[in-house]
Amino acid sequence: MKKGKLAILLAIATVLAGGIIIASQKQSIFSNDTQSSKQLSAREKQLAYLREHEKDMADFVKSLSPKVKSVQFDWESMEVGQVGNGTPQGGSYMLTLRGKVNQNEQTKFMVGFSIDNATSTPKEFGIYEMQPIRIYRDGGWYYYDE
Numbered sequence: 001m002k003k004g005k006l007a008i009l010l011a012i013a014t015v016l017a018g019g020i021i022i023a024s025q026k027q028s029i030f031s032n033d034t035q036s037s038k039q040l041s042a043r044e045k046q047l048a049y050l051r052e053h054e055k056d057m058a059d060f061v062k063s064l065s066p067k068v069k070s071v072q073f074d075w076e077s078m079e080v081g082q083v084g085n086g087t088p089q090g091g092s093y094m095l096t097l098r099g100k101v102n103q104n105e106q107t108k109f110m111v112g113f114s115i116d117n118a119t120s121t122p123k124e125f126g127i128y129e130m131q132p133i134r135i136y137r138d139g140g141w142y143y144y145d146e
Contacts, residue, residue: 042119046095047078049121057111060127061101064109065144068133073099080118093118096130107144109133 040048050057050073058071077098085091096112110131113122133144 043078046080046115046121047075050075050078050095050097053125056125057097057127060129061099061109061111061133064129065101065133067144068101070102071099072101072103073097080115082118092116093120094128094130095122101133101144104135106136107133108136108141 054073057073061071062068074097077096079096081094081096083091083094093115094112095115096110098108098110100107101109108131109129112128112130114126114128115122134141135144136142
């Protein structure tokens with residue numbers, strides 16, 4: 001009788017210990033994925049923000065020149081950098097993205113967004129022209145409107 005109760009008690013303790021281990025790993029017992037693998041990295045969140053505002057960004061670039069009919073963004077070019085302002089504490093951070101216009105590989109531009117830190121996304125949509133639209137011709141880069 002005592003051996004039966006001891007076996008049941010050990011079985012219950014084993015099940016509880018297993019449940020605690022699974023819960024501490026934040027893993028679902030019904031899948032192999034952990035919750036942390038489902039979270040997006042800072043870069044993925046920033047890219048998602050930019051893709052969400054792709055039409056607004058394209059409209060902004062089109063507004064810079066009447067010659068621009070289409071805009072292509074280079075999503076791999078996205079960078080985050082700190083902007084200096086000449087003071088010891090430094091400036092703010094910028095999220096930048098490059099692109100081309102009218103399917104022309106000889107064109108380029110860069111837009112930017114102000115962000116609080118290297119891992120954040122913009123609080124509100126405010127776009128800056130970091131580099132104007134340029135075209136490569138005759139051995140040099142010229143403003144696109146020329």
